[in-house]
Amino acid sequence: MSTEKRIETIEHDGLVFDVLDEGPIGGEPVVLLHGWPERATVWRHVAPILNAAGYRTYTPDRRGFAPGARPKRRRDYTLPKLAGDIAALIDQVGGSAHVVGHDWGAATAWAVAGFHPEKVRTLTAVSVGHPASFMKAMVKSDQLRRSWYVVSFQLPFVPELIAKYGGAGFDRQLIKSGMTKDDVARVRAEIIDDGAFHTSLGCYRAVPLTDPRSVRFRITAPTTMVWSAGEVPLSRYGAERSADWCDGPFEFVALERGSHWLPTEAPDVLADIILERIQG
Template identity: 55%
Template sequence: MIESFHHDGLTFDVVDAGPEDGEPVVLLHGFPERAGSWGQVSARLTAQGLRTLAPDQRGYSPGARPPRRRDYAMPHLVGDVLALIDEVGGSAHVVGHDWGAAVAWTLAARHPEACRTLTAVSVPHPAAFLAAMPRGQLLQSWYMGMFQLPWLPEQLLSKRGGGLDLALRKGGSTPEDIERLQRDIIDYGALTGGLNWYRALPFAPPSWSRTKVRVPTTFVWSDHDVALGRWGAEHTADWVEADYEFVELAGVSHWIPTQAPDALAEAILERVLG
């Protein structure tokens, strides 16, 4: 079992669970979350004999918080996950939620040899996401522009009871979710690192967003997601040239791993175990 791994001069913390000889499943969290957001899903996967590895990703692990926004560009984020996969044999099933899904899509497209299967949660294929922008997604993604600003987002989001709490409540977060955010992100010093994923968007290689995925894929989306619209979800199939399943969860908010762990674990197990 591993507790950490190294890449690019950085040290990443990992929650490693389940039998050491189980098939590895890498679980990639989104914003504003850490590895602990996968706890309920991980328990269901390990009960079926799988080994789960959930890293605190770049900007979140205390030993992996580089200062420059360009250090959070997608090639670095994908490289971090590849380093973890190398630790467990060079290939793994990959699951990602929110920003973790964006990394998972890109990894599967650019490095199919490392990705046995893909389960992406909430965020559609990057090309479908971009194509959805003039179809309503731009309004739903308004915050991505605001997060480009220096300093101000940290001030607004760190204030208890402030803008982030309100936005999260409107998006379906529970009081427990918001308290976990305060403890695990803000108090832990991971807020700027998480925001730097958004600030690094201008450094993303344009061609990387338009690479098709050729590994078996499941996409899980929920119809009460205030951040990701239906058009991108329904057109993600256009960017997968392999066995593909679209799973829509009715009445579930954006926070699928913590609010619908049974349904998500079932989708993952169906993809991983067949």
């Protein structure tokens, strides 16, 4: 079931989220979730491919990014809160949907599938594995070293000042991870210049508030985990061992080429993987 009217915004938890609603009105719903430091536009090359295949895509600006959804408290960015926003969107578009997420969008997608399993038809996670697997990777792999920036983001005001006034260094870190200069300019326009940088860090700053036991949820939806050999911030261990938390069909796809930024770097490849999962 799909709504016959286009959705431009949804309201949840006193916040307003902008949504890009594209594709055939009667198409099966696919929810696309962006990561950090990006917004819904990260899916601009993937969504048209899914639309051409007959699917209707809903691409929200998530909590901390949407102009009407930027609470300031750390506790407003815990995984249950992030998942609740997307569950509210899925309720509005028919009650269940295929869910796809990249980076923090993937972490959110895992949480939606774990906390609200009845709402997720299939799950495609890109780069970031199941939260419990990610935590285990901290002690079983080099993930702790890769996650140095998460610790730095806990410092109040310092990351904001570096991004705004020491921009060249911030930009270099994104380029080092594989992002193109054009996409760095998009991040600067959509996140920093638009005033979303401080609140976009809420998901990172809420990590210390997370009880590890709360993310030990099982996944019943058919799931595909996509990881690239060019990943800088995420280890293969956390992605591949996500299978340990999946009770339904699970496929691990390791791409030999590509960086962390797959939605913009390899949209055709990623769209094919998504379609294989949701059509399977």
